[in-house]
């Protein structure tokens with residue numbers, strides 16, 4: 001793994017999200033707790049709703065367009081046969097790090 | 110040695126068989142369960158509430174993965190069984206064969222597809238399972254036209270659900286009236302009227318000739334030559350038993366797989382259950398008889414004697430607001446007598462069909478409370494001679510008891526059936542209640558009553574009340590969401606009395622069962638807190654829907670629309686130039702005049718929002734809050750300034766009101782209008798507050814709306830001066846802010862508290878002043894332009910956190 005430094009964890013509001021542009025498209029970083037961040041695709045499999053604009057609750061996010069709810073641990077949609085891709089992410093010394101291999105090389109391969 | 114039981118089809122009938130089997134003898138069989146659908150058993154009859162959005166799939170799952178795992182059932186879901194090899198006692202699925210000692214076929218039925226050209230086009234679907242339901246939900250999200258072929262139970266539930274989701278729906282029905290198998294013409298007429306009220310078009314005596322379209326369905330061509338545009342075609346013309354496997358295996362099959370009273374097919378090791386069977390020349394399409402069959406199958410498999418008996422079934426339609434009931438045989442005939450009751454004003458129709466001294470059929474529309482009682486009389490063949498004169502008025506009138514629903518339920522005999530789906534009678538439920546099942550959930554768990562289609566829930570609750578007396582609290586209001594059992598009203602009251610001033614305090618003190626709420630409760634609690642504690646509570650953007658968090662309306666493609674305020678609908682050439690420049694600079698896809706007398710710039714990129722706002726601010730334009738549960742617009746007409754009929758300065762009053770109210774948050778959106786005379790060019794009589802100017806002053810109306818419901822305002826008060834009109838309006842809005850449930854428009858709130866209650870408060874001088882002061886206090890925080898603030902301090906929040914596309918390309 002090659003961790004890429006993205007931002008200060010406080011740049012993401014608690015119970016909120018921000019977007020990172022990657023070669024795989026937009027990835028959303030969801031901050032579900034003071035020191036808990038999840039990374040997942042920003043695009044809802046239903047009709048492409050921008051998930052970073054959704055309401056974040058528990059370890060879930062609700063799509064802003066039609067209220068599909070995703071579990072950020074697995075990426076799975078509740079009650080729907082659909083999921084979003086999730087990506088390795090960690091917090092180190094207050095910085096949010098994304099795995100570069102997971103978000104960049106896939107595209108190149 | 111355990112016997113091997115293989116089950117084909119994990120539907121409602123086999124689900125019940127498994128429950129019985131495992132309950133009585135958990136270790137009798139090694140069970141393998143195949144299902145073509147990629148999931149286990151769910152309450153199929155509740156697909157309609159899922160379609161209409163009242164429920165989710167989660168709500169209707171009856172057996173989840175854990176259920177099967179705990180009982181050791183081997184699940185092969187998503188796997189179609191392709192062949193039964195009776196000689197070697199093997200069942201072949203797509204992923205391999207499995208052997209059986211006993212085989213249960215429970216393949217249900219398949220929708221009948223009328224063989225017209227175009228039937229296979231994409232966009233043509235039937236209504237049978239979750240996938241169909243989801244396909245309809247997806248199609249409805251795009252809007253447009255839907256044509257439902259078939260005006261029976263399934264077709265109408267589909268039509269109502271699609272209409273609920275905003276599609277323009279036409280039902281095409283071959284017969285002269287809807288649901289002709291269950292309803293007579295009069296009831297069919299009332300049903301049609303109710304459906305038409307929801308915007309559904311009904312075409313009876315219409316036959317489909319073809320489905321037209323290139324690459325996908327675009328229209329339905331009728332025999333009479335007419336065409337109906339159709340983005341979606343739902344075929345719901347009937348079902349036929351799914352018998353292909355049985356036929357191929359050489360079992361005796363007529364219309365369905367033939368079984369005896371023990372549910373055995375022509376092969377003694379193979380039993381069958383559900384919609385796929387035929388018994389004594391009859392087919393089955395409702396769950397009640399299937400559940401009876403399921404009991405018998407379980408017994409047969411365990412070598413216990415019992416026999417299936419066909420009983421009458423009753424039909425209800427699960428469309429909110431269309432209340433119908435039908436049971437027995439209601440065809441007119443020699444020696445038959447009709448008793449009919451009609452109340453045209455209330456849209457009620459009841460008809461009983463009597464043969465000799467027995468009731469043989471009942472059809473009801475509009476008021477079906479007594480349906481189960483009549484159904485009981487039909488099934489039991491009760492002698493009704495004694496009560497013939499008052500029969501139509503139902504059980505409450507028999508034996509001189511008072512006409513209240515509780516005594517009617519109390520008067521039912523123990524054998525009276527309460528839950529038609531599961532065949533549960535009153536005695537069983539009362540026994541369960543006396544045995545400790547003291548709430549609805551417990552009654553459902555112990556007896557299954559009200560656990561299928563749910564239409565008998567009210568009856569079960571009344572039984573709880575009758576049996577437990579004061580120990581049972583009739584549920585009055587719905588909880589806010591799954592995070593709590595409390596209703597909105599309770600939460601509002603407790604926030605005030607317990608002085609809860611943060612969301613965390615609400616979650617903790619009121620026992621939320623989730624860590625920090627969900628998308629349903631969080632916006633509501635956020636509003637309650639800021640309405641009650643404007644100075645202490647800080648608004649939480651993360652508890653707001655994106656539109657309110659980003660101060661713009663999200664579009665279906667993820668861009669936003671920007672609507673600057675135009676006070677009272679007045680603008681200037683300079684403002685228009687600034688809007689035009691902004692439209693160019695930020696490439697607005699569309700510039701539209703809204704229904705609220707201002708201009709909408711649509712298709713603005715999220716990242717550009719702070720910049721377009723800054724530009725508009727420079728020309729003096731501020732947020733129009735076209736996105737908020739708050740003050741939207743104040744529409745005005747030109748009034749006495751220009752119009753030859755104008756009695757007062759309606760434009761000026763509108764601007765004053767908008768300046769007083771803008772920025773405030775309210776339970777739902779609030780729209781105002783001021784018209785200069787009763788010609789009412791500003792459409793004031795359908796606004797939340799609408800003022801009509803007259804020579805003698807101002808008529809203030811409240812509780813109007815023209816959205817999902819069309820409501821005319823009710824007159825709150827007539828006042829002589831402009832000042833007083835403003836004071837009354839502010840007091841009204843504050844009272845609404847303090848008391849209404851989140852997402853109740855004023856008309857809904859008024860329906861609950863009553864106009865008199867409101868008027869008393871608003872007209873009491875001391876209370877009026879208190880309301881105005883409280884509003885002013887709140888406005889000292891909120892009467893400001895959020896755009897300016899965000900453009901200045903938060904622009905970076907609208908941009909991506911990082912852009913890795915460059916690094917990765919290296």
Ligand code: SRM
Nearest residue numbers: 662664670702703704705707735741814815816817818854
């Ligand atoms: C832009 C506008 C349509 C237009 O092009 O004219 C509009 C657009 C929307 N309306 Fe509206 N409504 C607009 C005037 C109206 C009117 C007419 C009026 O105000 O005179 C009505 C009926 C009057 C009324 O409200 O009683 C109206 C009744 C609704 C409703 C139904 C409300 C109800 O209580 O039944 C909704 C849904 C809701 O709010 O829950 C709604 C919701 C919406 C939303 C916000 C739907 C959404 O959540 O995305 C639409 C945003 C579209 C978008 O993509 O930006 N819109 N909407 C109008 C903006 C007016 C403005 O300047 O602010």
Ligand SMILES: Cc1cc2nc3c(=O)[nH]c(=O)nc-3n(C[C@H](O)[C@H](O)[C@H](O)COP(=O)(O)OP(=O)(O)OC[C@H]3O[C@@H](n4cnc5c(N)ncnc54)[C@H](O)[C@@H]3O)c2cc1C
Nearest residue numbers: 118120121122144145146154190216217383384394395396
């Ligand atoms: C939208 C809707 C609303 C309804 N409303 C009501 C109502 O209000 N009241 C009422 O009483 N009834 C209602 N019904 C009817 C009720 O749902 C059915 O009578 C009942 O579900 C039939 O049960 P079943 O087990 O026979 O078949 P199903 O529940 O259809 O189950 C059969 C299962 O077998 C599977 N299967 C078929 N062939 C194979 C194969 N070869 N291999 C593997 N699996 C296979 C199918 O995928 C299916 O999952 C409604 C039905 C629908 C669709």
Ligand code: SF4
Nearest residue numbers: 252275703704816817
């Ligand atoms: S603008 Fe209003 S009426 Fe038009 S589609 Fe959107 S919500 Fe419906």
Ligand code: FES
Nearest residue numbers: 044047049063066
């Ligand atoms: S786009 Fe996400 S729920 Fe529809």
